[in-house]
Amino acid sequence: MVSDVPSDSAADAPPSASRWTARESEFLAVxxxxxxxxxxxxxxxxxxxxxxxASKATMYRRWPSKAELVIAAFIEGTRVSAIAPxxxxxxxxxxxxxxxxxxxxxxHAATMRAVLTEMSRIPELSAAMQDEFVHxxxxxMTQVLTEAVNRGDIDAAVISDEIWDxxxxxxxxxxxxxxxxxxxxxVRLLVDEVLMPSLTRDMPSD
Amino acid sequence: MVSDVPSDSAADAPPSASRWTARESEFLAVxxxxxxxxxxxxxxxxxxxxxxxASKATMYRRWPSKAELVIAAFIEGTRVSAIAPxxxxxxxxxxxxxxxxxxxxxxHAATMRAVLTEMSRIPELSAAMQDEFVHxxxxxMTQVLTEAVNRGDIDAAVISDEIWDxxxxxxxxxxxxxxxxxxxxxVRLLVDEVLMPSLTRDMPSD
Numbered sequence: 001m002v003s004d005v006p007s008d009s010a011a012d013a014p015p016s017a018s019r020w021t022a023r024e025s026e027f028l029a030v031x032x033x034x035x036x037x038x039x040x041x042x043x044x045x046x047x048x049x050x051x052x053x054a055s056k057a058t059m060y061r062r063w064p065s066k067a068e069l070v071i072a073a074f075i076e077g078t079r080v081s082a083i084a085p086x087x088x089x090x091x092x093x094x095x096x097x098x099x100x101x102x103x104x105x106x107x108h109a110a111t112m113r114a115v116l117t118e119m120s121r122i123p124e125l126s127a128a129m130q131d132e133f134v135h136x137x138x139x140x141m142t143q144v145l146t147e148a149v150n151r152g153d154i155d156a157a158v159i160s161d162e163i164w165d166x167x168x169x170x171x172x173x174x175x176x177x178x179x180x181x182x183x184x185x186x187v188r189l190l191v192d193e194v195l196m197p198s199l200t201r202d203m204p205s206d
Numbered sequence: 207m208v209s210d211v212p213s214d215s216a217a218d219a220p221p222s223a224s225r226w227t228a229r230e231s232e233f234l235a236v237x238x239x240x241x242x243x244x245x246x247x248x249x250x251x252x253x254x255x256x257x258x259x260a261s262k263a264t265m266y267r268r269w270p271s272k273a274e275l276v277i278a279a280f281i282e283g284t285r286v287s288a289i290a291p292x293x294x295x296x297x298x299x300x301x302x303x304x305x306x307x308x309x310x311x312x313x314h315a316a317t318m319r320a321v322l323t324e325m326s327r328i329p330e331l332s333a334a335m336q337d338e339f340v341h342x343x344x345x346x347m348t349q350v351l352t353e354a355v356n357r358g359d360i361d362a363a364v365i366s367d368e369i370w371d372x373x374x375x376x377x378x379x380x381x382x383x384x385x386x387x388x389x390x391x392x393v394r395l396l397v398d399e400v401l402m403p404s405l406t407r408d409m410p411s412d
Contacts, residue, residue, distance in 0.1 A: 116319050129384075189368050
């Protein structure tokens with residue numbers, strides 16, 4: 001997927017590289033699959049080791065706790081989509097990012113609920129999530145907005161550091177709330193009726 | 207708190223009434239306090255019963271599980287603020303609602319994380335949350351927007367049923383994500399730079 005994304009600048013940030021070996025990535029993929037099948041509570045490191053035909057010691061050496069394994073799996077499983085869509089249109093870029101968030105959040109809703117609870121208990125996990133997930137998403141959003149500024153579509157002053165994650169944050173909220181998963185219409189309304197009017201609003205000229 | 211809120215219409219919805227007796231409300235208040243002190247995992251119905259000087263049987267009769275007790279306590283603890291601010295200005299109403307959500311979400315962040323996880327496991331809890339919490343909040347938001355339409359501040363066509371909870375939803379997301387609690391500036395930016403430009407945008411005239 002990564003190699004299919006066109007890149008039009010030599011100064012681009014490198015496509016987010018995995019920090020895991022192929023074998024480790026395989027453990028993480030197995031973890032994600034078992035999470036989706038059985039949920040966080042019923043997942044054990046033993047089950048992942050068995051399924052991945054590895055020793056428990058190997059697993060424990062890399063991920064001393066279930067929470068660490070699950071956060072690593074979640075970050076790795078959502079890594080490839082942390083690349084700016086580059087459609088050439090701000091609206092289309094935002095729609096694409098929204099669709100990606102919905103797809104991931106739908107796939108990983110139960111994992112995300114568990115991850116939220118675990119993160120609040122274990123500060124190191126919260127730090128890992130910040131460094132490897134949140135910063136990556138923020139840089140993606142900044143890139144999309146900067147390109148729109150460079151095209152002259154929006155004013156640089158409309159970009160907010162404080163509420164940069166309104167789009168993904170609200171969609172994640174909708175995914176973790178039972179019964180109201182967001183759909184394409186949610187994303188369209190959010191982009192057309194909220195984000196675009198906000199980003200293209202008149203700014204004071206002084 | 208309820209009696210302080212001015213009401214200027216006889217047709218108002220009644221201020222959201224508690225469905226609990228005074229004694230039951232006391233149990234729920236104790237539950238909320240213990241949740242804030244010790245967190246969801248360490249809370250037991252026994253501890254609540256002891257603290258409230260009630261028998262365990264009394265507690266279990268009303269709330270057969272910890273999850274049911276916690277959701278009832280959460281809904282009851284946030285009930286009084288489900289009243290429209292009625293400042294006479296849409297912007298001020300939205301700022302007030304945002305401030306209320308932040309205050310509650312800050313107070314109950316750990317409870318909300320636990321409630322999200324439990325709701326996804328137990329459909330009845332999810333239904334209770336929908337009926338007693340979500341619908342109440344939605345009617346509050348609808349009331350604030352309808353008043354703005356009646357004052358001629360906004361066009362009725364800008365009101366979205368699909369993303370009515372963007373303001374509270376994003377703020378709750380920020381509260382349950384570790385390390386980024388929303389503050390007054392978050393609410394101000396959300397209202398002034400996102401919601402107001404969206405709600406006052408030009409609508410097609412046909």
